Amino acid sequence: MQMQGVGFFLRVPCSHSVLRMRAIPVSKLKCKALQPFTRPCSHMPNVAESPPSTLVQQFTKFCYQRDLPRAMIAMEAMQRRGLWADSVVYSELVKCCLARRAVQQGKLVHKHVFSNGYQPKTFLINVFINMYVKFALLEEAQELFDEMPERNVVSWTTMISAYSNARLNHKALESLVLMLREGVSPNSFTYSSVLRACDGLSNLKQLHCCIFTAGLESDVFVRSALIDVYSKLGELHNALGIFNEMVSGDLVVWNSIIGAFAQNSDGDEALNLFKRMKRAGFSAEEATLTSVLRACTVLALLELGRQVHVHAVKYGQDLILNNALLDMYCKCGSLEDANSVFTRMEKKDVISWSTMIAGLAQNGFSQEALRLFEQMKLSEVKPNYITLLGVLFACSHAGLLEDGWYYFQNMKQLFGIDPGREHYGCVIDLLGRAGKLDEAARLIQEMEGEPDAVTWRTLLGACRVHRNVDLAAYAAKQILKTDPDDAGTYILLSNIYANSQRWEDVTEVRKSMKARGVIKEPGCSWIEVNKQIHAFILGDDSHPQIDEINRQLSLLIDRLMAVGYIPDTNFVLQDLEGEQREVSLLSHSEKLAIVFGLMSLSKGKTVRIRKNLRICGDCHVFAKLVANIEERSIVIRDPIRYHHFQDGINSKHNISNDEMEKFLVQKDWIRRWFIDLEGMVNGEGRCAPRMPLGLIMCKSTAHSTYAHGGLCVP
């Protein structure tokens, strides 16, 4: 071993006819792993002194044994003595470097095969391009690719795949065109790579044609890539079409199609496909279960989610699967389960923390969410954009103005995150709730970029609570500019006017609503009972037990009214008047779902409802009172957050008798408004009448069932 001398040069004769001696001083080779072995070492064979054929054999052996340090020494000796191994052997060595993320060694091998003007085969250059791509050294890969004399499908595909992964969509598509111009035919590898770079339907259609013409449509890789792109572009119909053409199955293709529906919030179809998959004889594994969990999350199917959990256990510490599980429990309102999954997770990434923080916040456990965020700060995981959203959401939910404002102001400095539109939204909500409407409005103006409808809607909500009619009208106007058919805005505005007795304005809003032909999405609530989903849609009475449900609801309302419940018609989001308003309110789908839950679930079981629209104030009160007098825990999930109504003494949403008194006093204005309305209708002021129960019966609800009938998962 004579490698320390400064003046020592590696002499590597080039195997080509053009002899270009280019010596590399050993001292310039920066290779950490090489250093310890440059000195003689007793247990190390002295490869440098072996005869040439043995040296190459030994190098080959080390490469196949994945013995990187010895292979590097042998390679160096070969380089000094002008010996070369077969290309395949180098590719084995590169594999070894990739597996160990040994970037420096990889670069050395690259230098070795190119030293002294030696021109490696296309095959071997491809190996190095791929190596640089995998090391995320795109520039090095590009340079090699540009300078290679001949590029084959693999060279092009490797670069296209790199561009697709780096989200350089344009470059990926452009490369496909260039390769076609060079006369290289794309194969299934090429298409499945370039499909990932498709971000528009016109591109996709063209590519699909090429694939079809090339007869590559039935390749499983191409098929799953096609399904994936169509699904990402929201073209589920096409995705399903491609899937259904599959003759012989493939688990990944099944996972693609199940994931497609789950990600597009069609949990029902995702579960149907999952059942089909099982019938076709496939076993679920991590990716399948993750998508099935997402379907459960979308449909708020806690019980089915639990069944999936049982099977997920066998995959132990799969991070993505655990994150999906965590999210499912949070979104199904079972924080105990979520927390137990979270504590058991050995590895937690930013998604695990964000999911748990947002989950706590959305379920009303704001303090716990903030406490968890403090814990996260102590861990090595850095919060991101979404984590901060959860934190701000927690603050706005709990009305923690100071904390929220602090995090918002210091996001950039503390965590390096620029506040985005959604962060502004949380803070606008926070200020709005605190009654600081002007500051909220000012913040909207300070926002970068045009505020969107969601932002204005936040302000509108705050205006409703704090009865700022003029600002409300302004905000509503802004929403209707971008979203002129938003029924909720018209109704909210009309209700705000009604609150302030501005009847002319009420009429005006309703007129313009009618003129535009705006239709409100009907309220829909659903509940899982006995492995079936029971859906209640306003205005539909097809549920088989609807008569009994209505009878029970009447009885329940009687009992509630006896303890002072007054339907708050202020929340009727319909174009109705007087008594009719009240009837409509009492037939809100969540009330029927709650009653059905009480009827069908055994005592002590939590009634879990999911609904499509935000819960109205009256139903909120109704649920609170029902939870109280029926001694039931009720959890209602609306599109934004969760409402926990618990029977327990220590529960935060529990109402004691005192509190109920207080509540009724606070809500006295409802009573007053009621009288006003009656006066308007009947020409005289009189108290709100008791509910005519018969009327409740005729406004009944809808039914549809989806039986998932005990999915036996894998």
Add this chain to the structure above:
DNA sequence: ATAGGGTTAG
């Protein structure tokens, strides 16, 4: 030597 499926918010 090159390729496909899963997780947080909106």
